[in-house]
Amino acid sequence: QQKVQQSPESLIVPEGGMASLNCTSSDRNVDYFWWYRQHSGKSPKMLMSIFSNGEKEEGRFTVHLNKASLHTSLHIRDSQPSDSALYLCAASGGTGNTGKLIFGLGTTLQVQP
């Protein structure tokens, strides 16, 4: 069973619309969450990280974290065609945490012009 679960599997939004992606960890030892973006044929690049309860905003991107439920969400407002990519949620934590990230299966976002 995946320790990091993402939903939806795929998402289509119109240009200018809001995209909302979800991620939950089933591992109670998780402390930290990351969101990576991977464009087709490219390597993953870190988009945002969140380590504390609450919300963090960077430009058009907002990430939320609820540590009690181990749930994080990524929201992209005013979505652009260039945002079309695979969005990967990753988590790490627990005793002896090495910084190793466990990734979810990802959400494929398509922004239609």
Place this chain on the structure above:
Amino acid sequence: DAAVTQKPRYLIKMKGQEAEMKCIPEKGHTAVFWYQQKQSKELKFLIYFQNQQPLDQIDMVKERFSAVCPSSSLCSLGIRTCEAEDSALYLCSSSPGGTQNTLYFGAGTRLSVL
């Protein structure tokens, strides 16, 4: 952006052959992670090095792979006997170390086993 270099970009092997791929971590990064990605989806953790020492790896790596970091500026991942299921994108990443540091990924080596 951090620069992690991987070579070669593409590798084609026949079933049963040996494969080797290399990674140059970002200068100053002490942690190196290898991941396997199939069908452009899930990144599967393979092995983790801290200061060139392997500290965590999955059973598959112990059984069929060889991985070393002979220096702080070079790591390699090898497959002793390639199988069709090994066809994937192998991604090397590095970080300064620590639990809150971002992993920076190289472009990957795409292995095809025929």
